[in-house]
Amino acid sequence: MILKRLFHSTIGKKIIMAVTGLLLFGFVIIHMLGNWQVFSGSEALNEYAVLLKSKAAILWGFRFGLLGLVILHIWAAITLTLANRAAAPEKYADAKSLGTTWASRTMTFSGVVVLGFIIFHILHFTVRTIPGSPEYFQHDEKGRHDVYAMVVHAYRNPLIVTVYVVCVGLLCFHLSHGLQSMFRSLGLSDRRYLPLQIWFARAFAAFIFLGMSAVPISIFFNLKNF
Amino acid sequence: MNFKLKVWRQADQNSSGSFETYEAKDINPNQSFMEVLDVVNDDLTKEGKEPIAFDHDCREGICGTCSCVINGEPHGPENKVTTCQVYMRSFKDGETLTVEPFRAEPFPILKDLVTDRTAFDKIIQAGGFISVNAGQAPDANALPIGKEVAELAFDAAHCIGCGACVAACKNSSAMLFVSAKVTHLGLLPQGQPERNRRVLKMVDVMDAQGFGGCTNTGACEVVCPKGIPVEFISRLNRDYLAASLAERPESE
Amino acid sequence: MKLDPKIPSGPLEKKWDSHRMNLKLVNPANKRKYEVIVVGSGLGGGSAAATLAELGYSVKCFCFQDSPRRAHSIAAQGGINAAKNYQNDGDSVQRLFYDTVKGGDFRAREANVYRLAQVSVNIIDQCAAQGVPFGREYGGLLSNRSFGGAQVSRTFYSRGATGQQLLVGAYSALSRQIGLGKVQMFPRTEMLDLVLVNGHAKGIITRNLVTGQIETHMADAVILATGGYGNVFYLSTYARGSNATAIWRAHKKGAGFANPCFTQIHPTCIPVSGDYQSKLTLMSESLRNDGRCWAPKKQGDTRPPHQIPENERDYYLERMYPSFGNLAPRDISSRAAKRVCDEGRGVGPGGLGVYLDFSEAISRLGEPTVRQRYGNLFDMYHEITGESAYQQPMRIYPAIHYTMGGLWVDYNLMSNIPGLFVLGEANFSDHGANRLGASALMQGLADGYFVIPYTIGDYLANNKEKRPSVDCPEAKAAESEVRDGIKHLLSIKGKKTVNDFHKQLGKILWDHCGMARNREGLTQAIGQVQTLREEFWKNVNVPGESSNLNQSLEKAGRVADFLELGELLCRDALEREESCGCHLREEYQTEEGECQRNDEKFAHAAVWEYKGKNQTPVRHKEELTYEQVHLTTRSYK
Numbered sequence A: 001m002i003l004k005r006l007f008h009s010t011i012g013k014k015i016i017m018a019v020t021g022l023l024l025f026g027f028v029i030i031h032m033l034g035n036w037q038v039f040s041g042s043e044a045l046n047e048y049a050v051l052l053k054s055k056a057a058i059l060w061g062f063r064f065g066l067l068g069l070v071i072l073h074i075w076a077a078i079t080l081t082l083a084n085r086a087a088a089p090e091k092y093a094d095a096k097s098l099g100t101t102w103a104s105r106t107m108t109f110s111g112v113v114v115l116g117f118i119i120f121h122i123l124h125f126t127v128r129t130i131p132g133s134p135e136y137f138q139h140d141e142k143g144r145h146d147v148y149a150m151v152v153h154a155y156r157n158p159l160i161v162t163v164y165v166v167c168v169g170l171l172c173f174h175l176s177h178g179l180q181s182m183f184r185s186l187g188l189s190d191r192r193y194l195p196l197q198i199w200f201a202r203a204f205a206a207f208i209f210l211g212m213s214a215v216p217i218s219i220f221f222n223l224k225n226f
Numbered sequence B: 001m002n003f004k005l006k007v008w009r010q011a012d013q014n015s016s017g018s019f020e021t022y023e024a025k026d027i028n029p030n031q032s033f034m035e036v037l038d039v040v041n042d043d044l045t046k047e048g049k050e051p052i053a054f055d056h057d058c059r060e061g062i063c064g065t066c067s068c069v070i071n072g073e074p075h076g077p078e079n080k081v082t083t084c085q086v087y088m089r090s091f092k093d094g095e096t097l098t099v100e101p102f103r104a105e106p107f108p109i110l111k112d113l114v115t116d117r118t119a120f121d122k123i124i125q126a127g128g129f130i131s132v133n134a135g136q137a138p139d140a141n142a143l144p145i146g147k148e149v150a151e152l153a154f155d156a157a158h159c160i161g162c163g164a165c166v167a168a169c170k171n172s173s174a175m176l177f178v179s180a181k182v183t184h185l186g187l188l189p190q191g192q193p194e195r196n197r198r199v200l201k202m203v204d205v206m207d208a209q210g211f212g213g214c215t216n217t218g219a220c221e222v223v224c225p226k227g228i229p230v231e232f233i234s235r236l237n238r239d240y241l242a243a244s245l246a247e248r249p250e251s252e
Numbered sequence C: 001m002k003l004d005p006k007i008p009s010g011p012l013e014k015k016w017d018s019h020r021m022n023l024k025l026v027n028p029a030n031k032r033k034y035e036v037i038v039v040g041s042g043l044g045g046g047s048a049a050a051t052l053a054e055l056g057y058s059v060k061c062f063c064f065q066d067s068p069r070r071a072h073s074i075a076a077q078g079g080i081n082a083a084k085n086y087q088n089d090g091d092s093v094q095r096l097f098y099d100t101v102k103g104g105d106f107r108a109r110e111a112n113v114y115r116l117a118q119v120s121v122n123i124i125d126q127c128a129a130q131g132v133p134f135g136r137e138y139g140g141l142l143s144n145r146s147f148g149g150a151q152v153s154r155t156f157y158s159r160g161a162t163g164q165q166l167l168v169g170a171y172s173a174l175s176r177q178i179g180l181g182k183v184q185m186f187p188r189t190e191m192l193d194l195v196l197v198n199g200h201a202k203g204i205i206t207r208n209l210v211t212g213q214i215e216t217h218m219a220d221a222v223i224l225a226t227g228g229y230g231n232v233f234y235l236s237t238y239a240r241g242s243n244a245t246a247i248w249r250a251h252k253k254g255a256g257f258a259n260p261c262f263t264q265i266h267p268t269c270i271p272v273s274g275d276y277q278s279k280l281t282l283m284s285e286s287l288r289n290d291g292r293c294w295a296p297k298k299q300g301d302t303r304p305p306h307q308i309p310e311n312e313r314d315y316y317l318e319r320m321y322p323s324f325g326n327l328a329p330r331d332i333s334s335r336a337a338k339r340v341c342d343e344g345r346g347v348g349p350g351g352l353g354v355y356l357d358f359s360e361a362i363s364r365l366g367e368p369t370v371r372q373r374y375g376n377l378f379d380m381y382h383e384i385t386g387e388s389a390y391q392q393p394m395r396i397y398p399a400i401h402y403t404m405g406g407l408w409v410d411y412n413l414m415s416n417i418p419g420l421f422v423l424g425e426a427n428f429s430d431h432g433a434n435r436l437g438a439s440a441l442m443q444g445l446a447d448g449y450f451v452i453p454y455t456i457g458d459y460l461a462n463n464k465e466k467r468p469s470v471d472c473p474e475a476k477a478a479e480s481e482v483r484d485g486i487k488h489l490l491s492i493k494g495k496k497t498v499n500d501f502h503k504q505l506g507k508i509l510w511d512h513c514g515m516a517r518n519r520e521g522l523t524q525a526i527g528q529v530q531t532l533r534e535e536f537w538k539n540v541n542v543p544g545e546s547s548n549l550n551q552s553l554e555k556a557g558r559v560a561d562f563l564e565l566g567e568l569l570c571r572d573a574l575e576r577e578e579s580c581g582c583h584l585r586e587e588y589q590t591e592e593g594e595c596q597r598n599d600e601k602f603a604h605a606a607v608w609e610y611k612g613k614n615q616t617p618v619r620h621k622e623e624l625t626y627e628q629v630h631l632t633t634r635s636y637k
């Protein structure tokens, strides 16, 4: 019964989005903390990468889990967006924003960009076919995949830096509404907490933007000796 | 004051509509927007044209019949009022006002500015009540209800079912309306026995009527003439989740 | 016309009980075979439709709004009375009964009013159980306020929206039955005629206001709960759509119309600001607890209020009624305001207004206290007028607010047409010549939840003949009459709009049959209304067609009926040669301008019989006999 409700009703789908969104948000945080290893030098990052891939079962379990979350999140997002558009096919001649934020009105757009980015990003760093150059496949002196060299090489390229910063920006734009929306969708909002939750979402979105883009930016401008 | 009214004209549900522009001259700033429509309509009638159809009844902000979108804002520019409580002093002399019907797929336009909101009634029919037949009630004071709870329940019950929330929502979502009823009855002890059943049934019909989902943008709260807050939507989500978890297959 | 009130015998307190015992019952298994038509979804109609469906009858319910939840009951602000005596301040069924009869200036039927007081207690229980959020004390128990005409606190309320909350309660009960398939709801559908078969009410003719389709609905009984007819005055506190069409057309089919001239005027409304005005808004009477009414002593004094010195102000209520002062009852304070304006001392546009001044209260209590007590009303005033009552006095003027008159009904709420029942404001039954505050909501719900469910069964059980079909000749005739009427209206294509006529009618009635009436004015008004009516049928312009949504056509039909009803109003006022309650005949007043009732000649309900187009209607009487109360003179000096 509960599954039917979750997958068939508008509220159920929003609950799915909120839960998957929350878990994805968790992944983003952890991923950001991992990425920060780059500031500790080649040894730390490469070792961390090995650690992540040491047990194939865990790695693939994790990957499929993530994939599942993304699929669920996107499935719910797309079906709901389609239903919402069907419910409101006509716009007003003199449309007003009526107190809504830009982020909240463009969630699907920011989401689609994030999806595109994820695909690009996996092809870039995991499959390493875009843009595909020998630097991505180097190994360090201990025979590990030289993730450090790959990342540093990649972010010397202004185009790639721009893509990353813009996309991370859109992700955070997505989160600035998504994180507060999540509380509301899960029924965790009330008169007292709502303002706090809005504040929390915006602060965290900004934090993630700064934290994520710190890597490409500082490498590009060589703010530390990479 | 003088105004130009750019008004949506549509012959019936199946026709397509378009804007027509009319002049309203020598308007008193204390004249209400609907009284301006009255004057325009009298002029149209005298010119042998068909007057503009628009919904209205009480003209004091409580029946929820009136339903125009003025310059892109359901119920016009002022906060917490209905269209019938909009006065011309809210606008600038010489302004052109764009006047449209509520637009939403579940609210088909019947003519000009008149929309069909029976979808709301269907939602209430599904569960927006407490099942008690006349004569079955115990003494009213047998069930004390704290003042704070009663006041909050009133805040929710104050919804006039106008549909502005739907009209303002980019998803045409009816969540604010449904949440008001679910909150009103869900807060009261009398409403507890049917609480789960109520929220499930109402949401089922809400979805079936073709309203969109809520992406928490909050436009509904901004235009709601009775100040129904979006926090009630959160409450509705919580009740729905709790009811879904508690639900058992219905035995026939 | 036979007028048998069917008052049960026995002592007043026992009448309803013993009557219920004597009423015939319909076998529960058979109830669903009976079809009942309920026209109206306000407190009267909504509660009746829901309750009858709960009992098992098959119900069809009609309203002209787009949803049953929008009936004009929704606009009631103040509260609803009930003899609960929760405050332990001496209330009882007996006291509520007495206050209501006295408030009505002894022109209501004792037995009905007593029953109303009896069932009032059940109403509150029922509404609370439905989830109506009544005002409460911190201890969780129900709170009460006091209201005019009573010395006990017996008024239950939901902030300033009691009518809305009660109606939402009735609407939810009705919705439940619609959802269960027991009630078929017809919104945006207007009743345009009554179908009589063998003298019994067996159906109605309706127009679907969206498609224009004319339809016939047949039933075993017809209930009208279509509200009051105050819009005959054009400007009133009623909703724009409120109309007399249903009861008027029933009247033309033979139903007696009782006391049409008993119309109530509320003293504190926001005055007219221009001739575009479409509606008057009521400001709660409670404002008079702290506001002082005054007008300039000088005629035509156009100085702004703060420039008029104290000694040039006339606090007329305090002067004329020293003991009640600003709290004099509705009819009395309305008349006083009118008198002041008639003397040319009115303020604001057109000189039709008096001041309601809070400056004294603000300096005594401080602005925050005044804001706390009346903030929402001051806001409402500001919203409408753009003026702040904290800085300058409010301007107020009386407005038409309620109609005590309506179709005549007996103790069972059945009109003189068998099978035609009338509930709520549409009937004449319980308020005599003046209604007390907070008792209309009580009456509507009493009628619908607790009276009609019993009394209709008796009629149905006694009349078992088969329901006529929609094709019966009587229905066909009524249907074609309705079609012809519509065709006629659309074919005139004259020069004036429907609104023009309505405004003119309103002005005639307000001037001659409003707060004060006299022989000469009324005689004149009858002639004027007749002329106007003739002109209407020659010169009205109703644009559009009948086959779709056509608001001008709807309105034209209603105004056509008002033009006939307006004349009856004046006739009734003319014939009632006494002053009582809201009906003040200038010829019959004391030297101080108070009502002079004539119990010898007029202790009766005047019931009018329709005699045909342009025929003089006939006045019948139902004598009112009082077993329990003594007729006294109301005094508020």
Ligand SMILES: Cc1cc2nc3c(=O)[nH]c(=O)nc-3n(C[C@H](O)[C@H](O)[C@H](O)COP(=O)(O)OP(=O)(O)OC[C@H]3O[C@@H](n4cnc5c(N)ncnc54)[C@H](O)[C@@H]3O)c2cc1C
Pocket (backbone or CB within 6 Å): C039, C040, C041, C042, C043, C044, C045, C062, C063, C064, C065, C068, C070, C071, C072, C073, C074, C075, C076, C077, C078, C079, C080, C162, C163, C189, C190, C191, C192, C225, C226, C227, C228, C237, C238, C239, C242, C243, C245, C246, C282, C401, C402, C423, C424, C425, C426, C437, C438, C439, C440, C441, C442, C444
């Ligand atoms: C501003 C205001 C404030 C008030 N405050 C109070 C108060 O505080 N306390 C109190 O006790 N009373 C108050 N009253 C009076 C009280 O509200 C009404 O008398 C009462 O609600 C009438 O209820 P009703 O069911 O008879 O009619 P209504 O609620 O008017 O319902 C009439 C119904 O009939 C339908 N109808 C009418 N004509 C037709 C037709 N031809 N065909 C089909 N359907 C039709 C309408 O659609 C509607 O559903 C107030 C009245 C006003 C105007």
Ligand code: HEM
Pocket (backbone or CB within 6 Å): A014, A015, A017, A018, A019, A020, A021, A022, A024, A025, A028, A073, A074, A077, A078, A081, A104, A107, A108, A110, A111, A112, A114, A115, A174, A175, A177, A178, A179, A180, A181, A182, A183, A185, A186, B214, B215, B216
């Ligand atoms: C790492 C990736 C992503 C994260 C962390 C994320 C996170 C979130 C969160 C937390 C929410 C709020 C859920 C709720 O309101 O209950 C949300 C909503 C949403 N997401 Fe994502 N999301 C991601 C990717 C995507 C993608 C790829 C899409 C693409 C289509 C998408 C589309 C949406 C939409 C449409 C909403 C609903 C917005 C709303 O409630 O207003 N998201 N997301």
Ligand code: HEM
Pocket (backbone or CB within 6 Å): A028, A031, A035, A049, A062, A063, A066, A114, A118, A121, A122, A125, A126, A147, A151, A164, A168, A171, A212, A213, A215, A216
């Ligand atoms: C700008 C900052 C980012 C940097 C430097 C970065 C870096 C990396 C690197 C180096 C890898 C490859 C790890 C490996 O194969 O060993 C990786 C994988 C990945 N990144 Fe990022 N990333 C960034 C932002 C993001 C964002 C914003 C998202 C999500 C929305 C994301 C999602 C992923 C995913 C899904 C993988 C694949 C994980 C797997 O192999 O299972 N990354 N990232």
Ligand code: SF4
Pocket (backbone or CB within 6 Å): B158, B159, B160, B161, B162, B163, B164, B165, B166, B176, B177, B180, B220, B223, B224, B225, B226, B227, B228
């Ligand atoms: S929630 Fe507000 S906007 Fe929506 S129907 Fe109710 S009163 Fe109207």
Ligand code: F3S
Pocket (backbone or CB within 6 Å): B165, B168, B169, B170, B171, B172, B173, B174, B175, B176, B213, B214, B215, B216, B217, B218, B219, B220, B221, B230, B233
């Ligand atoms: S505007 Fe729409 S998106 Fe939700 S918060 Fe209100 S229903």
Ligand code: FES
Pocket (backbone or CB within 6 Å): B055, B056, B057, B058, B059, B060, B061, B062, B063, B064, B065, B066, B082, B083, B084, B085
């Ligand atoms: S007309 Fe009743 S709320 Fe506007």
